[in-house]
Amino acid sequence: MENNVRIQAAEVTRLLQADPASATAGFVEFAMEYASDNHQLHRALVLKLNYSSATDPRHRQQLVKEMEGLVQSISDLPEAELPVHIEEEAPNQSVVATPKIVCQTEGISKTFRKSGFNLANIDVSFSLGEITGVVGENGNGKTTLFRILVGELASDEGQIRYPYIQQDLPNQEFDWGAIKQEIAFISQDIPKWFGSVRDNLHYELAIHGIKGQENDDEVDYIIYRLGLEEHQNKSWSQLSGGYKLRFALARALVWKPKFLVIDEPLANLDIKAQLVILNDLRDLANSYRYPLSIVISSQHLHEIENVSDNIIFMRNGEVVYYGKTNELGKERDDNTFEFKTMLSLEEIEKRLAGLEYYHIENTGQEYIISTPLHVTYNELLAKFLAAGIEIEYFRNISQSTKKLFV
Amino acid sequence: MNIVTIPRMDIETRKEEIQLLIASNNLNKAAKRTMDFVRDFAADRTPMRRAIELSRAFQDGATTMDNTKKNPLVFQLLELIDDVSLNNA
Numbered sequence: 001m002e003n004n005v006r007i008q009a010a011e012v013t014r015l016l017q018a019d020p021a022s023a024t025a026g027f028v029e030f031a032m033e034y035a036s037d038n039h040q041l042h043r044a045l046v047l048k049l050n051y052s053s054a055t056d057p058r059h060r061q062q063l064v065k066e067m068e069g070l071v072q073s074i075s076d077l078p079e080a081e082l083p084v085h086i087e088e089e090a091p092n093q094s095v096v097a098t099p100k101i102v103c104q105t106e107g108i109s110k111t112f113r114k115s116g117f118n119l120a121n122i123d124v125s126f127s128l129g130e131i132t133g134v135v136g137e138n139g140n141g142k143t144t145l146f147r148i149l150v151g152e153l154a155s156d157e158g159q160i161r162y163p164y165i166q167q168d169l170p171n172q173e174f175d176w177g178a179i180k181q182e183i184a185f186i187s188q189d190i191p192k193w194f195g196s197v198r199d200n201l202h203y204e205l206a207i208h209g210i211k212g213q214e215n216d217d218e219v220d221y222i223i224y225r226l227g228l229e230e231h232q233n234k235s236w237s238q239l240s241g242g243y244k245l246r247f248a249l250a251r252a253l254v255w256k257p258k259f260l261v262i263d264e265p266l267a268n269l270d271i272k273a274q275l276v277i278l279n280d281l282r283d284l285a286n287s288y289r290y291p292l293s294i295v296i297s298s299q300h301l302h303e304i305e306n307v308s309d310n311i312i313f314m315r316n317g318e319v320v321y322y323g324k325t326n327e328l329g330k331e332r333d334d335n336t337f338e339f340k341t342m343l344s345l346e347e348i349e350k351r352l353a354g355l356e357y358y359h360i361e362n363t364g365q366e367y368i369i370s371t372p373l374h375v376t377y378n379e380l381l382a383k384f385l386a387a388g389i390e391i392e393y394f395r396n397i398s399q400s401t402k403k404l405f406v
Numbered sequence: 407m408n409i410v411t412i413p414r415m416d417i418e419t420r421k422e423e424i425q426l427l428i429a430s431n432n433l434n435k436a437a438k439r440t441m442d443f444v445r446d447f448a449a450d451r452t453p454m455r456r457a458i459e460l461s462r463a464f465q466d467g468a469t470t471m472d473n474t475k476k477n478p479l480v481f482q483l484l485e486l487i488d489d490v491s492l493n494n495a
Contacts, residue, residue, distance in 0.1 A: 028429045032422065042484045045429045046477050052431035053473075217451050224461045225441050283439065288416065288446035 005034050009075035013068050020064045024048050027067050034074050044070055100128040100164045102259045102293040103149060107158035110144055119144050119317040121158070126259065126293040128164055131285050133308035133325070134297040135401050141317040142297040143188070146261050149295065150185040151176050165258055181208075184252035186262045190244050197239075197247050198223065198232040201254050208255040222254045226280060241268040245277070256290045266300045274300060278307045301402050302395075313401050321404055329399035334358060334370045336403050337380060340393040341367065351387040355380075361406070366393070368406050417447055417494055421487050428480055437461040440483055448490045456486055 012030045015023035031044030047070065051063045104125040111118045119141045126132055126149075134142050147153035148160065165182045166172045193200055201219045205211075210218060223232050226246050231239060239247065245265055252260055260281075266274045285294045298304045305311065305325055313321040321328070341348065345362050352360075357371045371380060377396045384391060397403050420443050427436035437460060444457045460483050471479075 025429075028426070032425065038484070038488050041425075042481055045425055045484065046480055048429040049431055049433075049480060050473055050477070052429075213451070217454060220458050221441060221445060221454060224458050224465075225438060227465075229462065229465060280438070283442055287442065288420075290445070 006075050008034070009071050012071050016064050016068055016071070020051075020060070020067075024051050024067070027071065030071065031074065036074065036077055040070065040074055101125050102128055102162060102164045104161050104163065105149075105158060106160075108145075108148060108155045108160060109157040110148065110153065110155050117141070117144075117317060119148075119155075122319055124312060124319065124322055126295055128258070128293050129286055129291040130309040131282060131294045131296065131307055132310040132312060133304035134295060134312045134314065135299070135301055135304060136297075136314035136320075137299075137405070140314045142314055143263055144317075145314070146185070146263050146295070146297065149259075150183050150261050151180050152185070162259070182258040184255075184257040184260045186245075186248045186252055186260075186265065188264045188267070190248045192236050193247075194236070196233045196235055197228060197250070200247070201250055204251050204254055210255065218254055222250045225284075226250050226253075227276070242270075242273045245269065249277070249280075253284060256292075258292050260292055260294045262294070262296045264297055264299070266298050266303065271303075274303050278303060282307045301400060301405075305400060311401055313404050315404075321401065328401065329403060332398055333373070335373055335375055335396065335398045336368060336370045336406070337377070338366045338368050338393075338395050338397050338402065339384070339391050340365075341389055341391050343389060348389060351389055352383070355383050363406065368397075417491050420446070421491055424487055425484070428484070433464050433476075433480070436483065437464045440487060443487055444490055447494050449493055453486060453490050456482075460486065 008030055012023065012027055015026055025048075028044060028048050031041050035041035035044060044067070047063055047067050051060060051067075054060045054063060105122050108122040109118070109120050117139075122145060124132075134145070136142055144153065148155050161174070162179050162182075165179050166174060169175055169178050195203075198219060201222060202215055205215045205218055223229055226249060228243070228246055228250055231243050231247075234243075236244070245268075249262075249265075265277065269277065281294055281296070285292055296304060296308070305328075308325045310323065311321065311325045311328060312319055343351075345360060345367070348360060348367065355371075356375065357369055360367060360369045369380075381394055384394070397406075420439075424436050424439050424443060427433075427439060437457075441454070441457045441461060444453045448454060460479060463479050
């Protein structure tokens with residue numbers, strides 16, 4: 001152990017002297033591994049933080065000196081005081097708990113006589129702690145499915161159950177009134193409200209039976225957690241579209257539902273706001289004490305895929321794909337890439353003469369090219385650049401639901 | 407709040423996540439994740455009030471704050487997660 005600490009300390013010090021900008025991450029890792037107390041660890045984290053935000057070279061140099069000093073003091077401890085590390089065994093897969101199913105449908109169908117639209121035979125389930133992305137073009141049944149899931153619309157056929165919610169009900173019975181107490185739904189059009197953001201959140205908790213100090217604490221938590229602090233005293237007309245959505249999320253989450261269904265939340269948000277909201281939802285779904293299952297529909301495929309555990313792709317009222325996001329396209333026969341360029345299809349085909357590919361198609365918004373499996377992203381990009389094809393955008397969609405739209 | 411039994415590894419993983427966010431100068435996210443950490447693992451509501459106070463202080467301009475003001479807040483944040491973690495030991 002002693003040698004290990006001292007060898008690593010010498011290496012971290014050498015790297016800090018040679019290339020401090022790259023070595024500071026290793027310095028933090030060293031401190032997290034070997035600091036003998038929290039004081040040393042906290043000092044290391046703050047030194048790295050200050051280094052990251054420092055712009056003056058002399059200040060950075062001084063911080064590196066302090067890091068070197070801290071490495072020295074960590075490794076200088078007498079052997080008896082050096083931290084003892086016990087390698088933790090990886091958890092046994094056989095004891096990992098199976099996901100708790102919050103909602104499950106079997107053969108759900110719904111026909112609208114007037115329009116003739118038919119939602120057909122939907123078998124899906126939603127588990128605690130997981131996010132499920134529902135994608136598909138408009139008018140393919142996403143909203144209809146959501147309205148059935150939250151009890152706003154009855155299906156014509158099939159069954160729907162809420163095992164995780166029903167387990168707490170007398171005789172585990174199916175009681176819509178009680179089940180709906182655990183479901184939050186945010187529709188595409190967020191209804192207007194009256195009063196301030198804060199007052200509405202207090203009210204929302206009160207109608208769920210949470211009063212007094214607990215009510216105040218939960219409102220404070222959700223306001224600060226969702227970045228609404230500057231807007232907490234504003235009314236509907238004073239909030240932008242992005243903050244109206246944040247408020248809708250706050251109102252839905254403040255009473256800790258077990259099932260959150262959100263229809264097209266990203267439609268009017270810029271990319272930064274989309275990422276913040278999706279990351280917040282990812283964190284909140286994974287809560288240890290108050291986990292929930294989240295279902296989101298969106299046309300923003302890549303953003304949704306990045307945070308979703310599962311993906312449902314719907315077309316003409318049917319589920320075309322339903323499975324783990326990371327298993328999408330695993331057993332494909334080809335690679336598919338999308339790109340944008342000012343060049344015509346004929347010009348692209350001319351410039352790619354000699355490249356092995358199956359097909360190029362102009363979708364009107366971008367080009368889609370499919371290639372044999374051995375053609376990688378980097379190889380194809382290099383080929384494009386060598387052929388003088390100026391691209392505005394290039395993405396591998398082989399393992400994206402985008403491929404299902406093509 | 408309900409009392410739950412939490413595997414030690416989960417607390418440590420979440421604690422390290424916050425420490426790394428701090429080290430990489432992502433203080434707003436660190437403050438948010440501290441609130442989540444406290445909500446998940448604290449036995450009572452007092453640590454949450456501290457977490458919210460710290461979050462409020464960070465959102466008042468942590469990125470432009472002088473180190474003499476910022477560092478004490480960061481130390482308080484780190485001590486808070488240590489306290490909650492220790493109380494769960």
